[in-house]
Amino acid sequence: MGEREFVVMMALFQALQALAIDAMLPALGIMSRDLGVADSNQRQLVVGVFLLCAGLGSLFPGAIADRYGRRPVLFTCLGGYIVFSLAAALMRDFTALLVMRGLAGFMSAGMLVMSTTIIRDRFQGDKMARTQSLVGMVFMIVPMIAPTLGQAVLLVADWRWIFGIMAGLGGMLAVWAALRLPETLHPEYRQTIAVRVIAANMRTALMTRAATGYVFGMALIQGALFGYINSSQQLVAEHFGAGESFPLIFGGMALMMALANLTNSRIVERFGARRVSHTALFGFMLLGAVQLWLALRGGETLWEFAPVMTLNLCLMGFIGANFGSIALQPFARIAGAAASLQTFLRLVIGSALGAFIGQLYDGSAVPLAAALMIAGILALLLVLFSERGRLFQRRHGVVPQV
Known part of the structure; x- marks a missing residue:
């Protein structure tokens, strides 16, 4: 498989998770009314539960894939994503819908973990960061178009068809991968399925100082991002009055984030x-402080909020791919277990923090702005821990592999 095809395929495996989140955003208000949800902030659980269960599901696929290979785990999780997405479309009760969303999120975790693991199987170091940036650039096409896709569905059909589209796209990707994606696990790296071995691998991945700060730092940055996603429909569409222009504004921000990933791939x-x-x-951190100042000043407009938030998202594009590759770099023989644990920590902490930030929404951008600044400061402290107080140091040579 050539590089271009590989990048697009890995991006789409990751993007199915983003599609399950962002395509729902324009429908949250209608969905909550149809299912009798009284609390306006409760609608955010359609996103928050999915993300939290995706984080929980991330803990398991990597260790299994280190024994049996990447393909079996990948296709099992993709099949579950398709089934539970279709099941969500049939639910008539909000609680039952959340259960199906949670199960779909749990299964989607394997696609994210496996795509990251497969990239690590093929690349290392700055080359891996470059490849992940290219994957991130293609991946960001989905957040660009997903809200518009959801809005378009609402114009011609019931919101339940959004789940049907998710399942259909998953099915098409399954056929493509079945025909073209080879197994990437090196035979000599196969691990034993034993609690002792898995626990030891997980402990190694957790306790490796060079990776730990980057994993937890990215979890905080991701939490701020999820906080924005959870509250974006209320904040942008309702508070700032974007209305039906919300999908275009959301997609435009995602476009800038994609360009940041492209730029990162060129310079990293x-x-x-x-x-x-x-x-x-x-x-x-600096932009978080600016955003907080604008929010506290009072009278903030959409045209003040959106440019600064867009720049924050662009910087997340430079942070995410690089933090991820740095954190996974020390692990070759246990790449699956390391990717599982790191994804688990990022998503569980990030989704829980994002849900907390979303629930703090008070009709202003103050909670989100404060979260952006605080997340940046804490992430810096964690990176300083991993780097033993030395920043901006380029690592030459081969990093010791675990």
């Missing part, structure tokens, strides 16, 4: 993942 091998991501992290 020249400057190094650490230099690029550390610089972006300082910018992220």
Whole structure:
């Protein structure tokens, strides 16, 4: 498989999870009314439960894939995603819908973990960061078009058809991958399925200092992102009055984030993942402070909020791919277990934090702005821990592999 086809396929495996989140955003209000949800903030659970269960589901696929291979785990999880998405379309009760969303999120975790693991199987170092940035660029096409897709469905059909589209796209990707994606697990790296071995691998992945700060730092940044996604429909469409223009604004922000990933793919091998991501992290903190000042000042408009938030999202594009590749770099023999644990920590912490931020929504951008700034500061402290107080240092040579 050539690089272009590989990048697009890995991006689409990750993007199915994003589709399940972003395509629902324009329908949250209608969905909550149809299912009799009284609390306006409760609608966010359609997104929050999916994300939380995706985080919980991330803990298991990697260790299994280190024994049996990437393909069996990938197709099992993809099949579950399709089945539970279709089941969600049939639910007539909000609680039952959340259960189906949780199960679909749980199964979607394997697609995210396996795509990351497969990339690590093929690449390492700044080359991996470059590839993940290209994957991220293609991946961001989905957040760009997903809200518009959801809005388009609402114009011609019931919101339940959004789940049907998710399942259909999953089915098409399954056929493509079955025909074209080879097994990437190196035979000599196969691990034993034993509680002792899995626990030891997980402990190694957790306790490796060079990775730990980046994993938890990215979880905080991701939590701020999820907080924005959870409250975006209320904040942008209702508070700032974007209305039906919300999908276009949301998609435009995602486009800028995709361009940031493209730029990162062009510069990361020249400057190094650490230099690029550390610089972006300082910018992220500064913009968080600007966003908080605008929100506290009072009278903030959409045209003040949107440009600063867009720049924050762009910096997340420089942070995410590089933090992820740095955190996974020390692990070759246990890449699946490491990817599972790291994805689990990022998604569980990020989704829980994002749900908390979303529930703090008070009709203003203040809770989100404060979360952006605080997440940036804490992430910096965690990176300093992993780097033993030294930032912007490019690592030359081969990093010791676990």
